[in-house]
Amino acid sequence: MRILVLPPVNNSHKATLEEAAPGAEFVYSSPAEVNETQVEDVDVIFGNVRPPLLGAASRLRLLQLNSAGYDKYVACGTVPAGCALCCATGAYGQAVSEHLFASALCLMKKLPSYRDLQREHTWGDLGEVRSPAGANVLVLGAGDIGTHVARLFSGVGAHVCGVRRARVAAEPPFERMATMDELPGLLACADVVCSVLPSTPATRGLASGEFFGAMKPGAYFCNAGRGDLVDQAALVAALESGHLAGAALDVCSPEPLPEGDALWDAPNLLLTPHISGFYHLPVTLDNIVAIAAENLAHLAAGEPLRNHVEF
Incomplete structure (x- = not known):
């Protein structure tokens, strides 16, 4: 399993994610740097990737957002067929x-x-x-x-x-x-x-x-x-x-x-300029990583996913 991670995770966060999916290959990038080449051969994207890039994600199984909101991803055809969409409700x-x-x-x-x-x-x-x-x-x-x-x-x-x-x-x-x-x-x-x-x-x-x-x-x-x-x-x-x-x-x-x-x-x-959430309080990113790690383990085990968005 190949996993693309976009949030600004630290070494502790990386350890949490990698322990949840042993044997998986992790690629660490950012929302600003991610491109079509990076998304086209991954099974999981963790982070709010720009929706137009998802057209290249032909083998994507899980899009785990770092936001509680998901309105930019619910339009028909935005998320590839067969891919689960999960949000970060509970982190903020x-x-x-x-x-x-x-x-x-x-x-x-x-x-x-x-x-x-x-x-x-x-x-x-x-x-x-x-x-x-x-x-x-x-x-x-x-x-x-x-x-x-x-x-x-x-x-x-x-x-x-x-x-x-x-x-x-x-x-x-x-x-x-x-x-x-x-x-x-x-x-x-x-x-x-x-x-x-x-x-x-x-x-x-x-x-x-x-x-x-x-x-x-x-x-x-x-x-x-x-x-x-x-x-x-x-x-x-x-x-x-x-x-x-x-x-x-x-x-x-x-x-x-x-x-x-x-x-x-x-x-x-x-x-205030939309700053109540995001990562301004450090525990928020800790919470988001914990949700992503939980869903990586659920995905590998074929179990129901947390915060699964039903279209």
Whole structure:
């Protein structure tokens, strides 16, 4: 078995992968350097290879992504016939949830505004702040990352409701679990709305002017899922009118954000350049490698694969 590895793995990671597939030949490259010659004779690709290159991967049995999202690979014909597609769900919960929680807390304590005053050399008091303790927090997308988000908010005394496509029973750290059909009523009661939803036809444009209008006055909106969830002009309007107290975006559309986009100057908006996940927290890459190693062992043994994407 020939395995092409694209993430920036260290020696410890290499040992983990090679122990999971004894006797396999490993080729280490990178997303920027990989080419058709490298992919055409491999059985496994570990990493997010550029989709057009997959046309040359005639013997590919497994494409193990390093991302939780897989929307770039689901178009018909992108993944070769007979090849399993697996994602890295379960690797990013700690990193993304901590970023979202920190962003919401910064907004509630007006820390970005105090940073602005510091840069102006102004000693000023911005008045009342808010607390997550006792707040109603709505988490859109209650899978691995959403559960980590809920755990952080619940840990400081917030009341957390999760939202999923299908109805399931609520379990801690969620006090309640709802479906997308219930969203309008839930928005009216939430002090903080955090989204980690993927990009799907049902989620694109979901956070519209109607969505923000249904939110509780003075609430906060945070998104670390996908940028195409949000009607960005509607979000800017909700911030400029004061209807929302603040928003935090780690994702936007397009990325990078154009220089003249209105988001740059929107009031009470904390904007980060899609960095909550990736490998910024080292444990994330450790988690991704562990998932890949598990699936290499499953593939060799003919066992069901973890995070197998069903088309």
